[in-house]
Amino acid sequence: MSVFGVKAMALNMLAEWRRAMETPQPRSGQVQANRSWHKPPSGWVKINVDAACxxxxxxxxxxxxxxxxAGHFVRARSNVMRGSFHPRVAEALSLKEALYWTKEWRTSKFIFESNAKLLVEAVQGTRGTSYFDTIAENCxxxxxxxxxxxxxxxHRSANQVARVLARAACSMSxxxxxISTAPDLIACNLAFDDI
Structure with missing residues (x-):
């Protein structure tokens, strides 16, 4: 396992532990609530990525x-791409776009969060030779x-802001x-995450 894989696994375990400490455990027969977005640790920024086909x-x-x-909106970006892509390729392209956009900032510690588990695993582990694997290697x-x-x-429920923006991007030019001010179309989702 790569250094990125070990770090990601440790961060996921820490986040799960924190959620377990904050969330009351359901009683027998109750359904556990969806997982929600959480603020990154102090000094870090969180970048949620998503794609919509x-x-x-x-x-x-x-x-x-x-x-x-602090959970405050910093900036967002969306784009529309022409072509028919498999959803996992679309997710990989979304991460690649985000990485290109942010790699020059170098002002903060970054957590990239995706609801595409296969993508996260492919970026952190071994890959094959498909187009998806090539994009994962590039990431x-x-x-x-x-x-x-x-x-x-x-989980997808913790990635709603990026999901809404990705869906809207399909109809944008x-x-x-x-920067600094969130678009109206995600304002409700941002407020909900802040609760």
Whole structure:
């Protein structure tokens, strides 16, 4: 397992432990609530990434949303890409876009969070020779440009802000970027995560 894999596994275990300490355990017969977004540790920023595929339209939307250790919106970016891609390839392209966008910042410690478990595993482990594997390998190489970085998996329910933005990107004209002020279409999701 790579250094990134060990770090990500340790961070996931820490996050699970924290959630277990904060969330009351369900009684027998109760369904456990969906998992929610959590602020990154002090001094870190969290970047949620996602992709949305539109069947039959030949486009995908990719997005990333950046929040600081207080949970405040920092910036976001979305883009629409032409082509019919398998969902896992779309997720990989979304991560790759986010890594390219943020690699020059070098001002913070970064946690990239994706709800695509296969992607996180492929970036952190061994890969094959498919197009998806090639993008995952490229993402792994891009991660080396960061001083302190983690790539972690989290459930879809903890990634709603990026998901909403990725879906909206499919109907946008191209690259969109927001700095300091979040777009209205994700404001409700940001407020919900802040509760």
């Amino acid at each position: 539109t069947l039959g339209q030949g486009v995908i939307g990719v997005s990333c949303v950046v929040r600081d250790d 792994s190489e891009l991660l080396k440009h960061f001083d302190e970085v983690l790539l972690v998996f989290n 191209g690259l969109q970027e927001w």
